[in-house]
Amino acid sequence: MSQESLVEIRDLNFTYDSRPVLTGINMTIPRGKVVAVMGISGCGKTTTLRLIGGQLKPTSGEVRVGGQVVHELDADGLYDLRRRMGMLFQFGALFTDMSVFDNIAFQMREHTDLPETMIRDLVLMKLHAVGLRGAHDLMPTELSGGMARRVALARAIALDPMLIMYDEPFAGLDPISLSIVGELIRKLTDALGASSIVVTHDVQESLKIVDYVYFVSEGKIVAEGTAEEMKHSTVPYVHQFIWGEADGPVAFQYPARPYGEELMERAARRG
């Protein structure tokens, strides 16, 4: 196990209800880097994050985080590991019954014995890092989508994690919030010396900030490389994805019987 890589995924298979979701995934997330996992919706990206976080167990293969095999840990070991992970959920998943301040203080209060004055300083520091120190006493319902995402980001880094996972951090954001969140992901990863995994289908924003990209299609890795390599990739799927073409290896049509056959059958029934 090399010291450089924080997360190692080896020959990972995952089946859900006898439907294969991931097959033969191999990934390495080096320390201090931002790695993107890209693919169309429903290709198994989020499942990968849940396997790394131990919320799902692999059918075969293994995920190692910091040298530990995630699915072999007992409940205490898993919770210990999760304290060193931060996760940003797709729509923030802020606790709606708590203020912004309490959301970020949540983990500090649950896991540490820090005095309230110190928690206050830490929370304001985290909020300052995402530019929302002034919003600490708002409720999550009072935040715009972009602000909620930034608060969720501050909450994900509350305990200075070694690994931060982002599930579609750019989904549904306006262009300004989009680049703010993008820049924050890069800056916070570098400032904390952490590693980041960004699961996304937003090509333009993520290629600006990531060090390495894995392309996933139908549960398999179809291409990998640095952002620059991916831009010039000749793999048809990657090309279609990056340039956003409507038709290509990913077909426009949902699988169906031949069109002519279906039309003729209708005509025959009517006639």
Next chain:
Amino acid sequence: MDNGLTRVLRQLGAQFSSRIWRLGYASRFFLAIMLHSGTSLRRIHLTIREVYFTGVLSLIIILVSGLFVGMVLGLQGYDTLARYGSTEALGVLVALSLVRELGPVVSALLFASRAGSAITAEIGMMKATEQLSAMEMMAVDPIARVVAPRFWGGVISMPLLAALFSAMGVFGGYLVGVQLIGVDEGSFWSQMQASVDFREDVLNGVIKSFVFGIIVSWVAVFEGYDAEPTAEGVSGATTRTVVTSSLAILAADFILTAFMFTGT
């Protein structure tokens, strides 16, 4: 025909076995709540907060309903007792019906629709918006942090609400019987005092409401936690909470009454 028959049988069997499976799942969930209740007791403010949300906020509906049920008991009871010329026993009739039956049962039914549905909807929405998942990823067990305090909050609130319901009911019966109709005040209270036994009547009523509290809270947190994480899923779960817990309350009431109040 044979084909149709097997299909019906198969559907029936599938429904039956899925019900049984769900009951088993709910029982394991109950066990998990018990195992993870330490946090609710150690950090008592979490539970007190839920007592406020489920108990204190249900006060108005419970008190007003109790008052009206008591007043109706006063009217109906007087009408019936007058036929036998024993109207001075009105206090006994009002108090016994409330303390033994109506207090625990009606307040539990109201509690299920007022607080139980709210608990289900809240936990279901937390699940749908990934808040429970987020909590898990922060190494905080949602059963210990979210479910158990709500469960115990409900269990603590229920007997208190039932007691207040009965007290308000007795007061309502007094208003109608003594103040409005003019039953003798002295016999109203003294007969009540003489005939209502603390252990036999009051304590059994409290035990009933405690059991109902467990039933409603258990159903409510389970349905919320098990809800499909969509808008329809949460609304369906909320309805199921009210229906299931109401039926369970009535069934449990019959069983408890059979054990407590027969053969004496």
